[in-house]
Amino acid sequence: MATRRCAAVVVGAGPAGVAVMGNLLERQLGTIAWIDPSFEAGRVHCKYREVPSNTKVALFQAFANATQPFQKVIDSTKSPNAFTKLAKLDQESTCTLGYAADMVRGLTDGLLKMEQVYACHGLVKSANLNETTSNWTISIKQNSSEDLELIEATRLILCTGSFPTTAPIPVAGLNIQRLDLDLVLKPSELAETLPSDRPISVAIVGASHSAILAILNLTQLAQTSHPLLRISWFTRHPLRYAEYKDGWILRDNTGLKGLAANFARSELEDDKLATSPAGQVLAKIDCAGGPEIEAAQYQKYLPACDYLVQAVGYSRTSLPDLTKDGAPLLMSFDHDTGTFHEPGRASDIPGLFGAGIAFPERVVDPHGHEEYAVGFWKFMKFLKRVVPSWVA
Ligand SMILES: Cc1cc2nc3c(=O)[nH]c(=O)nc-3n(C[C@H](O)[C@H](O)[C@H](O)COP(=O)(O)OP(=O)(O)OC[C@H]3O[C@@H](n4cnc5c(N)ncnc54)[C@H](O)[C@@H]3O)c2cc1C
Structure with a gap:
């Protein structure tokens, strides 16, 4: 099978993957490949719909309106829909996460229809970095076929989520x-x-x-x-x-x-x-x-x-096998920039980034306490800050 060439590959279609897609598409980099087994908003839809939110409705609303491609999706979705339902709720109150999950599913459905999106229903199995060219070759096992699909890109973004420890x-x-x-x-x-x-x-x-x-x-x-x-x-x-x-x-x-x-x-x-x-x-x-x-x-x-x-606590979902020129890639995540580096090396691993609950931003409050920022709007704020440097 021929290798497809894309500007970036985004792994995962939970809230973080959706937020990454919105931010990348806004920059019109070319075709973005998006991989997930189901494209149904990740764990928030399949596991947490009945959970009462700990954040205000207004922050889910802010997420939905945060990028221009999201706006386009909202404008072209027939009403009533998940966005109008969210907008009707008391913005200062909390809600069950089902509303937030449906909003993410609505955005996903709209993004999947966009010309610049190449969607693949399946799992990323491995990704190899060619150190000379800084190109990633990503292998995907599609739901519908035993064959592996190959995509080449200079950016690989991991939004692969976590599960209860x-x-x-x-x-x-x-x-x-x-x-x-x-x-x-x-x-x-x-x-x-x-x-x-x-x-x-x-x-x-x-x-x-x-x-x-x-x-x-x-x-x-x-x-x-x-x-x-x-x-x-x-x-x-x-x-x-x-x-x-x-x-x-x-x-x-x-x-x-x-x-x-x-x-x-x-x-x-x-x-x-x-x-x-x-x-x-x-x-x-x-x-x-x-x-x-x-x-x-x-x-x-x-x-x-x-x-x-x-x-x-929550543990990261196991990552695809990541290699550099065929050898296992050891890496640690930089919670300030969303980049990765190899132990003992100061420079970033080219084109590799992470976001979402598995790769959250580190924040420090005015009293000096450090925490990891997990939540729809927090993912979005982090991405707004770091994506410009990812695509520079
Ligand atoms: C109990 C609970 C309550 C919460 N309450 C709130 C709240 O009130 N407000 C709020 O803002 N946030 C809340 N959150 C936090 C947060 O919003 C969620 O945890 C969020 O859904 C995580 O999103 P994610 O995209 O990082 O990961 P996920 O939702 O886990 O999505 C990851 C996706 O990646 C896919 N994937 C994984 N590996 C691969 C692979 N190799 N190839 C292709 N696809 C892959 C998975 O199938 C999945 O679809 C809550 C979390 C929990 C657990």
Whole structure:
């Protein structure tokens, strides 16, 4: 098969991939190849539609209007549509992520129709950099064929996403069923998965935004269709909230916000648990005080649980095999510029970039705290800043 030549290859069609496409198309570089197995907004559509957002509707709206190609899509989409639905919501409130997912799917559908977009439904398997020419050759396994499609480009942008991290079960030899965090974040599927006709106990580990949403869903189940469900909450540290300061947000990316913050404040704090509705179906297992205390707490309480949910962060989806002149390419990501470099080398790897939850921007707040900026609008702001240097 002949090798196709494009100006750039964008891997992934989640919110980050869509944002990259908008920014690249705006610059009219030529044909942009876009690869994803389904082009359905990534995990936010397939996993998180029922999750309440922690950001205002206005920021999803700002994302939708952020580039000229997006504007073109919105103008040419028949109303009513995902954009008009989003525009009708209270812009200062939050919403379920389904609205945001539909907005991204609407943008995707429109971008896929553009002449400058070459879309490929499949997975990027590998990419090789020719160091002499600075050209990437990208191999794609299409959904519909066993053959590999080859594309050559000078820019390769990875927007490949992340998934919930799983850690080893903290008690050796324990026969406990794992519950995927994504499933617990989807109440409609959770209700179908857990039995309601016998006592069950679910252990949940963590105190992050996702952990608190998972506890909220489990609690609501125990208070309605699953009255025999009980929750053991293993947590190391106090609940941490985002704090709204003058023009900036302390713990903007790591603190609890929105519904999760309200629930945690009113029902999960130590002085609320004894009397709160959540406290009637949940026991907090305090794991603070170091690894030995934590291990003892798991040893004591985990064996009585039937299911284990771990909300302990997100890990990058495995990347395509990346090589330079056929040899494995070792690389580290620069969270300030979206570029990569090889360990021990100061110069960037030519034409290789990353964005999205797998490759977020590093931000430092006025108190000097470092965080990674994850969210639709944050991806967009980062790209607006760095894409001009990617295409210079
Ligand atoms: C519980 C939760 C709540 C959140 N709430 C909010 C919120 O309120 N507001 C907000 O702004 N953000 C929120 N986010 C954060 C964020 O917006 C999402 O995590 C975001 O959807 C990540 O987008 P992404 O494009 O980086 O990755 P993904 O959505 O994971 O997309 C990656 C895409 O790349 C594809 N892909 C991967 N590997 C390959 C390959 N080799 N070849 C081709 N395609 C590939 C995948 O199939 C997928 O389609 C939330 C996240 C979570 C987990």
